[in-house]
Amino acid sequence: MKMKKLAAMALAGTLAAAPAMAELVIPDLSYRTGPYAAGGTPFSDGYQDYFNLLNARDGGIGGEAIRIVECETGYNTEKGVECYESTKGEGALIYQPLSTGITYQIIPKATVDEIPIHTMGYGRTSAANGEVFNWVFNYPANYWDAASVMVNYLLEENGGDLSGKSIALIYHNSAYGKEPIRTLEELSAMHGFELSQLAVDHPGQEQKSQWLQIRRERPDYVLMWGWGVMNQVAVQEASNIGFPMENFIGNWWAGAEHDVTPAGAGADGYKSLNMNRIDADLPVFGEIRTLVHEAGNAAGDGSNVGSVLYTRGMYAAMLAAEAIANAQEIHGVTDVTAAMVRDGMASLEITEARMAELGMSQIGPEFSVSCENHGGSGLGIVQQWSAADSQWVALTDYIAPDDSVIDPLIAADSAAFAAENNIEPGCL
Amino acid sequence: MSADFLYGIEVVINGLMAGVLYALVALGFVLIYKASGIFNYAQGVMALFSALTLAGIMSGQVPFSHLINAIFGTDIHYFGWNVPVLAAIILTLIVMVIFAWGVQRYVFRHLVGQEPIILFMATIGLAYFLEGIGDLMWGSDIKTLAVGLPQGGSRFVEDTTAGLGGDDFFGFFIDKLDMVATVIAIILVAGLIAFSQYTKQGRAMRAVADDHQAALSVGISLNFIWVLVWSLAGLVALVAGIMWGAKSGVQFSLSLIALKALPVLMLGGFTSIPGAIVGGLIIGVGEKLFEYLIGAPYLGGATENWFAYVLALLFLVFRPQGLFGERIIERV
Helix, strand or coil: CHHHHHHHHHHHHHHHCCCCCCEEEEEEEECCCCCCHHHHHHHHHHHHHHHHHHHHHHCCECCEEEEEEEEECCCCHHHHHHHHHHHHCCCECCECCCCHHHHHHHHHHHHHHCCCEECCCCCCHHHHECCCCCCEECCCCCHHHHHHHHHHHHHHHCCCCCCCCEEEEEEECCHHHHCCHHHHHHHHHHHCCEEEEEEECCCCCCCHHHHHHHHHHCCCEEEEECCCHHHHHHHHHHHHCCCCHHHEEECCCCCCHHHHHHHHHHHCCCEEEECCCCCCCCHHHHHHHHHHHCCCCCCCCCCCCCCHHHHHHHHHHHHHHHHHHHHHHHHCCCCCCHHHHHHHHHCCEECHHHHHHCCCCCCCCCEECCCCECCCCCCEEEEEEECCCCEEEECCCCECCCHHHHHHHHHHHHHHHHHHCCCCCCCC | CCHHHHHHHHHHHHHHHHHHHHHHHHHHHHHHHHHHCCCCCCHHHHHHHHHHHHHHHHCCECCCHHHHHHHHCCCCCECCCCCCHHHHHHHHHHHHHHHHHHHHHHCHHHHCCCCHHHHHHHHHHHHHHHHHHHHHHHCCCCECCCCCCCCCECHHHHHHHHHHCCCCCCCCCCEHHHHHHHHHHHHHHHHHHHHHHHCHHHHHHHHHHHCHHHHHHCCCCHHHHHHHHHHHHHHHHHHHHHHHHHHHCECHHHHHHHHHHHHHHHHHCCCCHHHHHHHHHHHHHHHHHHHHHHHHHHCCCCCHHHHHHHHHHHHHHHCCCCCCCCCCCCCC
16 A cells, blocks of 8 residues: 555656646846946836736747746846846746847857847847848847938938038947937938937936036037936936937937936926837737736736836837747747747737737837848837927837948948958858 | 146046046945945945936836836736825835845854955855846836936036136036935035934944944944844935936946945045045046046056056055045954
């Protein structure tokens, strides 16, 4: 009898130890603490909530449950690399580090490990060349697209002529902040506007010198590449010196609600780019509230749903989920590997019909990815802050960048990277 | 007068104003170091924590709501009331006094007689603990600090000075918030000096600063004085947190303002309140003027952070104890 019991227990143990159902492991290199937490938290909430929604509603992707592995980076590059190293062994399928600094560091590692990286609107711009950066994707748009979209918008505002105009770029003095300079210099030479550059050191709490310089030089427009506290201080200082806010345009990382609310009414009229539309009434938000938040599985406290960065994090998760589903279809298996997900990303096609089906109609532009082009369409909209209504209002439809300027820059930069790293460009 | 010259003066004036804000942070360091010999690494985080507490109390936020909701499955975030500014400031000060008592009771009382480096390391631990508690209590979102401080350039100053130069001079820009900060800093320093000169506790504080063993021998309670000093540092941190938080909203980058205080301390000395003020003014003017004359035109800008330290180091070469610090004499 005793032996039977032991045998039964052994059998039960064996069954319990049988291979668990495969999981799709998605690391979330988030930053909910430190100076940049205000931006990192809503993005991460949106990113995780969407995967939790898929688990609750669809049982994951293709029937495979999703397991999120969160790792706190504090927007610190060293910690970000540690997070990458500590999570990749879990079977990570895709990384979205939300940091240009971390992206630069993990590109060579992920290339060797054969894990795809998706840097949506940030990271290394020339990674849009898929023949050099086989494992890195930056669709639907990149920094150089953003710079070009800004200039195209200003061209539109000025009857197609910017000659004689002066434009100041105020930027975070980091790899991220310096990304648009080359493109803007090209565009300055092409369109005849004068470009001045003002660097702001991390974290950007003190910008008096820069804004006194802007007040002295009185540029026609100020463009901003900021993140974290730099954004709030810049908007406040612009308001303080009486700079016309409608001529102050931030990129898409300087256009969240918390970037403008500290300045109160002074922020009214400030503009920024966005790579995704803001619509708090998207049906997907209702599903998230019902199936994720009310079920007690929310990543945050629920207060960020529908905000700019929450929506972008959710959009990023949707693009990752669609790529995984595409990989499952290509390879005919549900338990996909990171290499298979890369294939799914390299042939991803996002249509309006699919976005509507997912409850997020027009959240982003339609685009397709190929082996050669990992950058997507590069479209962006211009939005404006209404302080009275406490909301962003879209001013334009999606604006296209000037590919004739950007494509040669991408080709040159990626060719230099290929030469430095002995990479033979080509498709996998 | 040429516009360039007038703009130079504008840079100096704004540098002085920025220096006052740096000095506000440095003051907290000086108070604690002078009374207890502890270099309080947590001073910047104290400014953050006090500003977070003020903003949280004003908006009626439930402290630790995320934790409470996670444990009990509730969904509470706000009490549903707003607290007036003055009452919120008083409540925040009470929190800072409790914090001072807790620091003394649970940390430094156990470290009496330890090497200064041990005490310094303890304040590093304290800084990270306080930052974590602040996050847990009030969340990491940016909070708007609406305490009624004016913002924006003074139109009066701008209009009345516009005629000093030609068409390319637009008048002096002076931020109204900086003007208020200057007045508050003057009141604060005057108050601190009056407190230390004319009150019994203030004299006891000075006695402890001069020789804590002698002070102990005449019946002064070291524990009480150290709680008092940490409370005063909490008050200074709150003022600094309000001024800096009014510019950018209250957010976790506020803790980094301590980096702005370090060169001020190197220059002004760790033991002098006037030193913190003068040091702040020299650093503020020095870094802004360097950026205006050399940094922006020739070096690509963003020179202020490192130039402040270069300036402080230059002073250190000639006066290692700082401008107003006590001269270090060790007899063998």
